[in-house]
Amino acid sequence: MKCNTVMEWLPHYIEGLVTPEAEREMTQHIVACPDCARWLEEARAMEEIWKEADSASDFQPLSGIPDLVPQVMAEIERLEAVRQSDGAGPAASRRRSARRTSWVHYGLAACLTFVLLQYGVFEQLGYGLTEINGHMSNSVTALFGTQGTR
Template identity: 70%
Template sequence: MKCTAVTEWLPHYIEGLLSPEAERELTRHIEGCSGCARWLEEARAMEQIWKEMDGDDELRLSFGGPDLVPPVMAEIERLEDARRSNNTQDSPSRRRFALRTSWIHYGLAACLTFVLLEFGVFEQLGYGLTEINGHMSSSVTKLFGAQRTH
């Protein structure tokens, strides 16, 4: 077993979720590899820290700093409320500006499409779509079998 596989399966190993064969193989590798043994020790230490933090709010605050979730969520809610109240006061100039910007976006999209066509970006697109369609139809045919008509 390679070290990359061990590090990938290590969380499952620690939690005891592996099959007995896989657990034996990981144990055998860890006993023979000092790097993976160190990795296991660090992972177990981190797991212990997380378990302690789950039950202790004081430790969580001292370990990770202040809990910023409530003030940030309150600020997001305040900004959303302000945005909603601003949208209800839709003025004629605001509607004209929105219409003008939508036309600008359409114009930019048309110009960009023209430039991409000029540079031949879409040249192979039709061939690629046809090829993908062929692959998909053959996959569906293999999956469901050929349709029979009576």
């Protein structure tokens, strides 16, 4: 058995969930391999730490830190009551529709394109594409020869 296999199956080995023959092979490997034996010790120590943490029912939150939740919730309720007493009604959330949002995006894209055209950003683009096309066709011609062109 290889070390990678032992390390992969080690949690199952510790919990006793492997078949008896796999357990025997792993035990033989762990006895012969100091790295895997060390790995097993560390895994068992980690398991003990987790068991202790799970069994600790006397967990206390950090002392000295005030619990602000009741005060904040009370303030939210107070503000909501004041707002409703003013006749404002429930808070309405403003939702955007997908159609409106898409039109806004199209409008912004059109405005940006117009500005870029005005500043001449696309002026050299056509020339550059033509130049790249020429280089590519020359490369293809050099690669395959002129036999395909008639």
